Amino acid sequence: MLRVPYNELLDALQRVLLKLGFTPERARLCARLFADANRDGIYSHGLNRFPRFILQIQNGTIDIHAQPQLLAGMGALERWDGKIGPGPLNAFHCMERAIALSRKNGIGCVALANTTHWMRGGNYGWQAADAGFIGICWTNTLPNLPPWGASDPRVGNNPVIIAVPRPAGHVVLDMALSQFSYGALASYRMRGELLPVDGGFDAADRLTRDPAAIEQSKRPLPIGYWKGSGLALMLDLVAAMLSGGRATHQITSDPDREGRLSQVFIALHPSSLGSPEAAARIADEVIAYFQLPPGSKGEQVRYPGEQVLKIRSENLAKGIPVEPSIWEMVQAM
Amino acid sequence: MLRVPYNELLDALQRVLLKLGFTPERARLCARLFADANRDGIYSHGLNRFPRFILQIQNGTIDIHAQPQLLAGMGALERWDGKIGPGPLNAFHCMERAIALSRKNGIGCVALANTTHWMRGGNYGWQAADAGFIGICWTNTLPNLPPWGASDPRVGNNPVIIAVPRPAGHVVLDMALSQFSYGALASYRMRGELLPVDGGFDAADRLTRDPAAIEQSKRPLPIGYWKGSGLALMLDLVAAMLSGGRATHQITSDPDREGRLSQVFIALHPSSLGSPEAAARIADEVIAYFQLPPGSKGEQVRYPGEQVLKIRSENLAKGIPVEPSIWEMVQAM
Numbered sequence: 001m002l003r004v005p006y007n008e009l010l011d012a013l014q015r016v017l018l019k020l021g022f023t024p025e026r027a028r029l030c031a032r033l034f035a036d037a038n039r040d041g042i043y044s045h046g047l048n049r050f051p052r053f054i055l056q057i058q059n060g061t062i063d064i065h066a067q068p069q070l071l072a073g074m075g076a077l078e079r080w081d082g083k084i085g086p087g088p089l090n091a092f093h094c095m096e097r098a099i100a101l102s103r104k105n106g107i108g109c110v111a112l113a114n115t116t117h118w119m120r121g122g123n124y125g126w127q128a129a130d131a132g133f134i135g136i137c138w139t140n141t142l143p144n145l146p147p148w149g150a151s152d153p154r155v156g157n158n159p160v161i162i163a164v165p166r167p168a169g170h171v172v173l174d175m176a177l178s179q180f181s182y183g184a185l186a187s188y189r190m191r192g193e194l195l196p197v198d199g200g201f202d203a204a205d206r207l208t209r210d211p212a213a214i215e216q217s218k219r220p221l222p223i224g225y226w227k228g229s230g231l232a233l234m235l236d237l238v239a240a241m242l243s244g245g246r247a248t249h250q251i252t253s254d255p256d257r258e259g260r261l262s263q264v265f266i267a268l269h270p271s272s273l274g275s276p277e278a279a280a281r282i283a284d285e286v287i288a289y290f291q292l293p294p295g296s297k298g299e300q301v302r303y304p305g306e307q308v309l310k311i312r313s314e315n316l317a318k319g320i321p322v323e324p325s326i327w328e329m330v331q332a333m
Numbered sequence: 334m335l336r337v338p339y340n341e342l343l344d345a346l347q348r349v350l351l352k353l354g355f356t357p358e359r360a361r362l363c364a365r366l367f368a369d370a371n372r373d374g375i376y377s378h379g380l381n382r383f384p385r386f387i388l389q390i391q392n393g394t395i396d397i398h399a400q401p402q403l404l405a406g407m408g409a410l411e412r413w414d415g416k417i418g419p420g421p422l423n424a425f426h427c428m429e430r431a432i433a434l435s436r437k438n439g440i441g442c443v444a445l446a447n448t449t450h451w452m453r454g455g456n457y458g459w460q461a462a463d464a465g466f467i468g469i470c471w472t473n474t475l476p477n478l479p480p481w482g483a484s485d486p487r488v489g490n491n492p493v494i495i496a497v498p499r500p501a502g503h504v505v506l507d508m509a510l511s512q513f514s515y516g517a518l519a520s521y522r523m524r525g526e527l528l529p530v531d532g533g534f535d536a537a538d539r540l541t542r543d544p545a546a547i548e549q550s551k552r553p554l555p556i557g558y559w560k561g562s563g564l565a566l567m568l569d570l571v572a573a574m575l576s577g578g579r580a581t582h583q584i585t586s587d588p589d590r591e592g593r594l595s596q597v598f599i600a601l602h603p604s605s606l607g608s609p610e611a612a613a614r615i616a617d618e619v620i621a622y623f624q625l626p627p628g629s630k631g632e633q634v635r636y637p638g639e640q641v642l643k644i645r646s647e648n649l650a651k652g653i654p655v656e657p658s659i660w661e662m663v664q665a666m
Binding site for chain 2: 073074075076077078079102104105106107108109111134147148149150154155162164171173175179197198207223224225227228230231233234235236237238240241242244248249266268269270272273274278279282283285286289290300301302303304
């Protein structure tokens with residue numbers, strides 16, 4: 001993969017967004033959220049998604065001028081309408097708003113309707129943690145996962161992010177509720193590898209580690225089988241009920257037009273209850289125990305976000321990896 | 334199994350608690366929380382846990398006279414000390430408090446330190462939903478689950494509950510983060526059955542469906558392998574940091590003395606943002622789509638809590654199932 005300096009990637013994306021009509025401030029932030037995904041090693045949701053983002057602007061799924069609008073609020077809970085604005089900008093705004101509510105009320109929650117794909121969900125977790133807040137957020141998606149007991153997709157893989165601030169390195173979980181994404185299945189198939197664990201059903205209704213069989217059956221597994229299936233349902237219910245927006249079954253199954261999503265952003269202010277030092281000490285102790293002593297067989301235990309920090313520092317030093325064909329396309333725009 | 338009328342079970346438990354020194358009001362509520370677990374079919378966390386609850390009172394793990402105490406608060410977020418009082422009473426109190434905070438602020442959150450086992454976590458989800466609120470709560474536990482990549486228990490199975498109110502029947506997810514509890518493993522073993530899916534590792538480090546092999550290796554699986562492992566860590570971190578209480582690694586691994594747990598209770602008031610009718614309509618539509626049309630192979634898809642309502646109604650009509658030996662013991666106390 002080609003590597004380019006972070007600022008070169010950022011500037012190139014910003015230039016394209018400006019050309020498309022974004023205001024300078026919004027172009028900068030949106031470009032940063034794409035570039036940060038590549039910087040942190042989440043290549044599937046950074047530059048590689050940029051062509052579809054452009055397509056969604058062109059086909060009217062995303063309105064680049066739309067600003068999120070407050071619809072209702074009560075104390076620490078607010079409902080916003082994303083008005084099909086750019087998903088990353090809407091999501092960033094709503095986490096900022098949850099943080100502001102939390103600064104005043106200890107906890108803050110923003111439910112967002114009619115937004116578009118937020119790209120890398122982890123961005124909004126890091127955003128909260130960088131500000132010193134615990135961040136919890138999730139999104140619903142188009143139907144891409146059969147619930148346990150069914151063979152057709154009726155729930156989304158509804159990515160959920162939980163981020164905890166820690167001076168020695170934030171702890172940030174960013175996970176979808178499918179055991180493997182379609183992107184991951186394709187990667188295993190192209191490398192000619194089996195999945196490390198069962199990832200779905202084959203055409204004969206058997207659990208399988210064969211990625212191609214799952215791509216064909218369109219029956220990937222929710223994490224924990226019936227448990228992830230139930231969790232996906234709950235996250236969709238809460239997002240749609242709080243935002244007043246669409247639930248998964250109302251979202252088009254055409255990924256090029258996936259829009260009008262519902263999302264929830266929660267921020268918690270641990271330092272409003274005790275000293276930041278005490279919270280940091282707890283986090284450090286929990287992480288130390290999680291990782292040590294090394295297992296009897298020398299296994300390595302990684303905490304969520306640990307790998308991101310390593311990759312970030314490597315990519316900032318050596319240049320940010322970009323897919324050459326997409327990088328060329330962006331430069332030519 | 335023997336069946337007894339609900340009120341007979343309730344009265345018997347209450348009588349024992351009064352004899353142990355509970356005040357009448359607290360004896361009644363505590364007895365109800367145990368009886369409700371049996372009423373709803375969660376036999377593992379109702380009457381069957383009562384002997385250990387009594388033991389924990391006798392060995393000083395639980396202080397029956399302790400009342401939870403407010404330590405710090407900021408707007409919609411509060412920190413309480415459970416003072417090793419009875420876990421079910423502490424948890425019920427804190428969900429009530431989260432609901433009260435939510436009634437005023439849209440959302441409310443209570444973090445509870447130094448509490449004891451809450452028994453059936455689903456009780457506090459139903460409590461919120463019965464009051465018309467979305468309820469989210471979780472607890473940490475003693476270390477009973479190896480994180481992904483390790484072979485010794487370093488995280489808890491940290492049960493999490495998400496409850497959504499719905500006039501046609503609340504939707505309530507109540508799940509631990511292990512794929513199978515030790516109780517479930519024992520049940521499969523005693524019936525001579527294999528698990529329906531992989532449940533852990535055997536002594537040779539292979540994933541297995543043999544319940545006895547997992548009981549022996551003490552290596553049950555987190556849901557979704559590395560994903561549930563990360564989620565368990567995050568829930569422990571947030572609970573300990575917000576409550577200022579103990580994290581899993583500080584909790585004794587002796588189940589007879591498991592105490593000083595940390596818990597989080599969140600209530601959300603969907604009707605503070607829109608009409609209750611609109612929220613109920615969304616919930617009904619989501620559930621209808623989740624269950625229908627029946628899959629091409631006639632599969633049955635159940636939503637979380639559906640089975641509880643069926644069992645509850647059957648048990649209230651026919652009598653509540655109780656384990657005869659424990660029922661006899663309680664009656665003799």
